[in-house]
Amino acid sequence: MTDIPRRAAARTAKLASLPLGFAGRTVLGLGKRVTGMASDVISAEIQQRTAEQLFSVLGQLKGGAMKFGQALSVFEAALPDELAGPYRQALTKLQEAAPPLPVASVHKVLAAELGEDWRANFAEFDDVPAAAASIGQVHRAVWRSPPPGRGRKRVPDRTVAVKIQYPGAGDALLSDLKQLSRLAGMFRAIQPGMDVKPLITELRERITEELDYELEAETQRAFHAGYAGDPDIYVPEVVRATPRLLVTEWIDGTPLAAVIADGTQEERDEAGRLMAVLHFSAPRRCGLLHADPHPGNFRILPDGRLGVIDFGAVARLPDGLPEPVGRLLALALAGDADAVLAGLVEEGFVKPDDDHLDAPGLLEFLLPMLAPVVEEEFRFTRAWLRGEAVRLGSPKSPAYQLSRHLNLPPSYLLLHRVTMGSIGVLSQLEARARYRGIVEEWLPGFSA
Template sequence: MSDLPRRAVTRTAKLAALPLGFAGRATWSLGKRIGGYSADLVGSELQQRTADQLFRVLGELKGGAMKFGQALSVFESALPEDLAGPYRATLTKLQEAAPPLPAGTVHGVLAEALGPDWRAYFDEFEDKPSAAASIGQVHRAVWHDGREVAVKVQYPGAGEALLSDLGQLGRFALLLGPLVPGMDVKPLIAELRARVSEELDYALEAEAQRAYAREFADDPDVLVPDVVHQGEGVLVTEWMEGVPLAEVIAEGTEQERDRAGQLLARFLFSATERTGLLHADPHPGNFRLLPEGPDGTEASVERWRLGVLDFGTVDRLPEGLPPTIGSALRLALDGDAEAVYGLLREEGFVRESVELEPESVLDYLDPIIEPARVETFGFSRAWMREQAARIADPRSPAHQLGRQLNLPPSYLLIHRVTLSTIGVLCQLGASVRLRDEMADWVPGFAPSDSAGVEPPHDVADARA
């Protein structure tokens, strides 16, 4: 058996073992309860064991398994603290690293993409990867003109691995759901599968990255490395130093986390309006905090910039974000339940066959729009857990109403990116002037009258 089929069999076996492991632990928990342990204690221990196996297996694999793990990791802040704490470090590793390819395999990919004399393109090339992710790994190098560059090399067979892994994960999506309250895993897996061809196409990625780099070339807040060269399975871009956002989350000062959060929100809302593209992979591994100003010199935290990486998954929105989003938020902030309901029904969020009470819909939305209601909002894991529990609890009115709402296909990716970004802001525990960013960049969203503004959100309480 060749290496590729053997690896495929191994991957499938590891993923297939996950539901068996879940079932085995369920049997174990029943035995524990019969033996006299409390249901709460057993439930907590069972969920910890399940999560531990899930993220350990996802971390060992590349392809769709790791892609799914990265997408799921931004929702870690929705988990109860006693469950999230034990494997937060494992989730962080999923955002940044995977077992590397052997140097010989990397050289083979480069030879195929750049020709047998591929080394002539580089003055220096580091065989040891500086980062490894779901479908490729990155090597630091020096281009022949002296520029420091990042060389992304796609894993051989990455497409087959993506589809195979996501197919396996889709078969037991219902078992994964309870790990992240309020998160519907099945549509996430379906969406990742639908975008496999785009994710593998480095020509499309290079085109998107060039568009972002052009638009943000002189931006004081955001830096996007430009593309240097692109070939089959290889993408060479300018190298970018900086502090990974995962490190800011774990060790950053309050001021650094607030700055990172503000810049992340600014990038989320401004980039689509400015480029017609939505960066659709907002996990911490794709961002860096740059402790310098636009001139490259050391700067105070208030002038630090956000570095953005990985443009393999983007949504093309030439007109920017749909104005319905901004208009619905503005109307909800104004408390106009009838107008919000009418707009949501017109746009397909409420099906024609469904009748809902407009006031109930506004009550459902009210906690979600809280960050846009105040001048500064303190995002926190506690707030994220509260929202997840409210929507996930089958006994809650929010859960019952949410089941009757519909998410139109054109909003699927926008919805996931927004939720993912909020998840990262909660991991940062950042205080963010979200309403200002929305007023500047979201079509249809008008700034609230200052006379009706509530006092700033209590950051100390939010971070409790």
């Protein structure tokens, strides 16, 4: 057996073992009894053991398991206070840490992608990875500039980030995600109402794009051009790309996770503002939306700008954000319940023949979610997000019962997931900003 199949088999065994552990047996044994909030039927100790076991295994894995854990990590702000601590610690590890690829394997990939003389491209290359992610790891290096020639001056060598794709990453992603789909019940034990299957399905559908580093380079170039000279957002330049290797400008800065953990309130507020600007402005400026908003993909640069990395996952929005979103948001804030219901039917969020929904009740259901744009300023907090998670996620809640009559059209799936992820990060930051003004500037249809 070669190394790649052996590692894949080890991942599968680890994932398959999860439901057989103490927490898994207890949770699965409860089965259909979980009809209210988890604390009604599951002790905090069992919830904690479930999370510790689950995320401990995820943290040891590459491939789909780690990618899934990273995507899920932005939602930890919605967890109850008494459970959030150990979850936060385990989830944060998923954002920028993974077992490194052996040096010999790194060199093998470099030779395959750049040629046997790959070292000629670098003045320096650090064999120890600076960061590791779900399908690849990043090395710091110095890219050697071409020698001066006729009409061409010598330019300085550049410090770069070299992202190397793990051999067999595609197979690992598919295998891990297939296994993870069996564990949905465990996540519901951690957070009632949490349905991870749509997230896993979406991740599986996007594997092909994320494995193509040349496509990622094309996307990053579009972001780099769209934010050239911008006072708020900075996207590193692409230096070289092959199918399994991506070389980009290196950026130094404070990881967003460090701002979340130790930043001052002023730093948190500004980081939240910058995240919101990126989310709403990118579709208009680039025709794209950064679709992987976990904190490991962002840095606060020394000059205060938000540095953005990792463009493997994007939503392609050539026409910008959907105009109906802004228009219906404005109608909801204006209290026009009938127009909101009609618009949601037209967009496919409500079935035309559903007579269980009345317009005033639907508007009452929606307004708490729209609090960030009701006032001129709003502070996202963990408490606010937890309150919404309870309201929308508990089967005992009237809001939960109403939500069962709503549909999420396929064209909105990714946009919804990214927006929820961004809200999770803003709630981790507990950031106050003038979000309404950002929405007014960038969301089509919101302001006349």
